[in-house]
Amino acid sequence: MEDKQYLLLTKQAIGLVENEPDVIANLANLSALIYMNIERLNWVGFYILKDNELVLGPFQGKPACVRIPAGKGVCGTAVDTSRTVRVDDVHEFEGHIACDSESRSELVVPFFLQGKLAGVLDIDSPVACRFAESDELGFTHLMREVEKLLNSQSNV
Numbered sequence: 001m002e003d004k005q006y007l008l009l010t011k012q013a014i015g016l017v018e019n020e021p022d023v024i025a026n027l028a029n030l031s032a033l034i035y036m037n038i039e040r041l042n043w044v045g046f047y048i049l050k051d052n053e054l055v056l057g058p059f060q061g062k063p064a065c066v067r068i069p070a071g072k073g074v075c076g077t078a079v080d081t082s083r084t085v086r087v088d089d090v091h092e093f094e095g096h097i098a099c100d101s102e103s104r105s106e107l108v109v110p111f112f113l114q115g116k117l118a119g120v121l122d123i124d125s126p127v128a129c130r131f132a133e134s135d136e137l138g139f140t141h142l143m144r145e146v147e148k149l150l151n152s153q154s155n156v
Contacts, residue, residue: 006138009037010145017146021153023113028058030146034123034139035060042102043124047075049117054079057119065099073097078108078120086136088129105130109143113150 012033017026027046035044045059047068054068054075070079073096078085087106090096103124110120121143125131 003134003138006134006142009033009138010142012037013142013146014149017149018153023150024058026146026150030121031058031060034121038123040125040127040130041123042126043100043122045122046119047122048119049079054120059122061124062100065097068097074106074108075120075122078110079117082110082117084109084136084140086131086133088131090124100124102126104128107131107135107139109139111143111147113147 013030016029016033020026020029031044031046035041038044041061043059043061043064045061045064046057047054048057049055049070052070054070056064056066068075070076074085074087074090074093075097085106085108087093087096090098090103090106093106103126105125105128107123108120111118121139123131123139
């Protein structure tokens with residue numbers, strides 16, 4: 001990964017989480033960091049996987065859907081596949097769950113704790129085709145680096 005913006009963001013993310021064992025506190029700071037530093041976003045947050053359902057976690061933006069079943073919408077698809085999902089226009093995504101009608105594109109990155117899928121980072125933009133492959137790679141790399149720290153120090 002060579003995008004300087006994401007290298008810097010990843011370093012900042014590591015700095016935020018490296019000495020804090022509480023996962024929720026770390027996710028809260030990460031959502032704020034991303035929301036403040038990446039342009040053209042209208043929502044950034046985390047959903048935590050509980051009993052095959054995603055439950056709203058720390059976020060920045062308008063109030064959001066509280067529960068999303070695994071397999072439903074963009075977030076649920078990321079859970080089912082355990083892979084990052086990038087959608088250019090959510091209105092064309094079959095089964096999209098519209099928490100905010102202003103969102104047009106979405107990027108969802110699953111994250112893992114203690115070897116198990118723990119939830120997703122969900123990033124929305126009011127701009128269609130907002131996320132490029134470089135964004136997908138950058139956020140996926142960021143979450144893999146954060147996972148390493150969370151897995152080594154957290155009380156999960």
